[in-house]
Amino acid sequence: MxxxxxxxxxxxxxxxxxxxxxxxxxxxxxxxxxxxxxxxxxxxxxxxxxxxxxxxxxxxxxxxxxxxxxxxxxxxxxxxxxxxxxxxxxxxxxxxxxxxxxxxxTLNHPVDCGICNKSGECMLQDYHYELNGAASLSRDPKTHATKFFPLSDRIMLDNERCIMCTLCVRFTNEVSGSKALGAVNRGDHALIRPAEDADFNLDVYSDNVIDLCPVGALLSTELLSHARVWYLQATQSVCPGCERGCSIEVWHRKHEWKLNALDPQLNTRIDRVTPHENPEVNGLWVCNKARDLAHLFERPRAEQAMQLGVAVELAEATSAAAQLIGAARNPRAIVSSWGSNEELAAFHAAFGDSMPGFVKADHVPLPGETIEDHLLIKPDKNPNRKAALALYPALSERVHEALPASTDLVLVWGEGFDSARVPAGAKVIRLSSYVHADNAGADVFIPISVQTERSGHYTNFAGVVTAFHACFPVKPGIAHAEPVFAALSAGIAAEWRA
Structure with a gap:
């Protein structure tokens, strides 16, 4: 059997x-x-x-x-x-x-749905209309409790809304392991409070309790009164914060609710990030790094193609890059570990063995960041290194072995590589998404899209392939890397035919 x-x-x-x-x-x-x-x-x-x-x-x-x-x-x-x-x-x-x-x-619940962040996805609100739908029978004054009590730097508690389900307490005891929350007192005086011998700030999964809370008792201090849920839509994506590649939902403003009189950038920002259930990868949870992806993706963007630091049109920059590649006799490529499977395949199809490539780490752990833990967090802080390494070897700390003195051109794709490590005299082509001093120093710079502006797939450390989808349009002057590689390849072919 x-x-x-x-x-x-x-x-x-x-x-x-x-x-x-x-x-x-x-x-x-x-x-x-x-x-x-x-x-x-x-x-x-x-x-x-x-x-x-x-x-x-x-x-x-x-x-x-x-x-x-x-x-x-x-x-x-x-x-x-x-x-x-x-x-x-x-x-x-x-x-x-x-x-x-x-x-x-609902005896002591404040029924402040009009100003509550949970309104629109509140279980208490839904069940009231489904199962009760009547005004309270009580005529006694409601019992008041602490408003906006800080559980941590990230989470605020409104005890008047709390129904003592204890989901948050059980999560810290049974999932994250921080044991940072508990209940004090009894009956209608019971309160959720931080444990005396633990620090909820140190729980890297703390924001999951906001999702777990069936009412509006647990609030993100950053997203407090940020946007109503009915203004937003969720796009399925992948957290690029480490090699696990947790499935997430990126929430952003619906087109039909776009803001016209206020800053138009508010229409294309990440309003919040929540987990997307995926039993193969992250189950029902994500760490706080995923919640903070807005800080990562919404850094100052590079939006202008350049040639030797001078602004040029995107087509002109692509043509100049193709000419440099076509003229090179010993080119090298530094390959991004944040590129999607589709972009990596396009890069390999464009250059094959004609341009030896080496995979770099676009991101490394930040000071104080959790490197690895028992639940989800993995040590490699790049989402698609496994797929990149299936095509190219890793870039060694001894960079001169990958980029010998005879190298006459280096194509740098993505972040995390210092142009000072390029051999003297070699031409440099950079493809990146964010403002950096090295962009203007490159012979050709091409601004490319970020994950929230394109669709594709990542392969995580265990070989699980997960899709992500575009949330926002690409601004004029910014290109997707995949067609850029195809264009550079066509340019090389034309150069060789000449």
Whole structure:
């Protein structure tokens, strides 16, 4: 018997029913897990598929029908499926119980949806309209709590909105491992607070608790009142911060909600970054470096092609670069480890063995940056080094071995290479996206697009290929690297024919 057959045989399947529909569940699954696996949504606040089960919100209550005797009720998140179980998720009694539960949960909630950052994707807001929809029955004053309490330099807590689901506490205990959050006091005086013996600032996954929070209690200090969710759209992408290549969603302004009277650059900026679930790569999480990609991508851009520091048209710069390559007798290329699979293939197709290439690290760890950890972070801070190394060798610290004195031209693609390391007398062609002093010093400089302006794929350290997609248009005067390589190749062919 094969390993796969043994695994399948080991998974005992149980027959049961939800709302009269026959289904199957794995032995050991809870009702909420089995329902989710079969496409049935059961409301929940405190439950999460990757965290332990506290069972404290009670909104996932379901009814169990018995052949004899009265039905009984229990929370779906902590009740295992048994053979023949008949579950009702939307009976009249369950509707009444959930309505009462929502009355209790919103008893002290401030209902400040109009100014809350979570409005538009708030589970409490959605469930109120779905399960309750009525004004509070209470006429007593709401219990007030601390507003805008700093949990860290990155995250602020509004205790009045908090419903004590404890998702944030369990995340720091069970996933990130920082154990930086806990609950103090009891009842309606309970509060989430930083642990006395831990520093939430040191948790490099801290911003995941903002996503986990089902209400607007946990707020990003940087994105506070930044934009409403209905103004934004998410584009699937890949975090280039390390060789894992986590799947992410880059949020930016919808075209139909573009700003006309304010700075037009607000229409093409990254408003936030969230994880995109990918079981093969990052699961449900990303580190804070992914959240900060706006700081990386929105550095001052190089937008003007140059020849010996003098501004020229893009076509003129490309033609001049092709002439230099065509005239070179011993050229070398320094290859980017941030280029997509498509760009690397285009580069290799254009130059093949005629221009020996060496892969550099475009980015290295910053001072104080986490190099590697138990969860997601990997030591190489470049997203596509594996694919680049499949085509070209790595650039050694002994640069003179890759660029001997006889080198008469060096094509530098991307960041992270100092032009001072180019052999004396060699011509330099640079393709880069950001402002740098070396750009003007190159014989030819061609500004190229960044990841958020093009689509492609990266291959991570484990060989998993993940797609990213363009969020923003390319500005005039900036080229995509892929057609530039094709154009340079055509120019070389023309030069050789001459």
């Amino acid at each position: 094969s390993d796969v057959t043994t695994l399948v045989a080991a998974k005992k399947m149980l027959d049961f029913a939800i709302d009269g529909v026959a289904m199957q569940a794995e032995d050991g699954q809870t009702v909420i897990q089995a329902a989710r696996a079969n496409g049935v949504h059961i409301p929940h606040f405190c439950w999460h598929p990757e965290l332990s089960v506290p069972g404290n919100c009670r909104i996932c209550m379901v009814e169990i029908v018995q052949e004899t005797g009265d039905p009984w009720f229990d929370i779906a998140c902590n009740m295992p499926v048994t053979t023949g179980m008949r579950v009702l998720t939307n009976s009249e009694m369950i509707k009444a119980l959930r309505k009462d539960t929502m009355q209790f949960i």
